[in-house]
Amino acid sequence: MNWDDMRVFLAVARGESLTAAGKVLKMDPGTVGRRVARLEEGLGQPLFTKSQQGYALTDFGTRMRDHAGAAETALLAAMEEGQEETGLTGQLRIGAPDGCANFLLPGVLARIADANPGLDVQVLSLPRVANLSRREADLAITVSPPETGRLTVQKITDYHLHLALHRDIAGDGEGLPVVGYIPDMIFDRELDYLGELGVERVQRASNSVSVQVQMLRQGGAVGIVHDFALPFAPELRRIRTDDVSLTRSFYLVRHAADRRSDRLNRLAADLIEGLRSEVARLELLAQSA
Helix, strand or coil: CCHHHHHHHHHHHHHCCHHHHHHHHCCCHHHHHHHHHHHHHHHCCCCEEEECCEEEECHHHHHHHHHHHHHHHHHHHHHHCCCCCCCCCEEEEEEECHHHHHHCHHHHHHHHHHHCCCEEEEEEECCCCCCCCCCCCCEEEECCCCCCCCEEEEEEEEEEEEEEEECCCCCCCCCCCEEECCHHHCCCHHHCHHHHCCCCCCCEECCCHHHHHHHHHCCCCEEEEEHHHHHHCCCEEEECCCCCCEEEEEEEEEEHHHHHCHHHHHHHHHHHHHHHHHHHHHHHHHHHC
């Protein structure tokens, strides 16, 4: 058995299909299938259960994935030993909720990338939490700390949200249509802002924070907005700040094994520091507008 076999195995385990693995490995799906079959033959046990839905790990395959993942982490850490302290290199993919991905990460990652010219940064914005077990991302930002999995969690910072509407509209938005999340697509209880306020009907809805902000910028509606998003929408103003004020938090989530990676430790520290500063800066702008 060699590491290249393990690399193919991990790609299939994470992608749950030969096609998905082939895209990552830049191989034909048929070649990936033959490599898996050869590996299973050599081990004398099946690693996957094959069906029309894809490739699901067997119990043996799950144990093999955990061991192979740990070996992968150790190998990456060894490769990082010679990396210069003056700059980070390689690819960094961060999974993040829509609001963070759109309004915070571009500025933060621009500064990190400028300081590390050899680093390629990618943002994976999803209407759910990025799946670290499948290596969809190297790091994930969440609004609730995960309760399961071999993960490490660091709190990044608190952030604040308020009701907002277009500046051309007088009053406090009483009787206006409400903008918010599509109720049955709220993937985290911390995002159920309107439910917390007792709002029963959402007339204009999207699973995207950015779309919600754009809906409010059109006028004629009221909704909850992140304070850090308001500097990007100068047409909006906060209302009822004394009686409607929500606080949420961002968390940085990583594989527990990745704590042995000096590269990821340094990236995580830079990311946390950058996000804390960016939230504070943008919220101050929102308060002074």
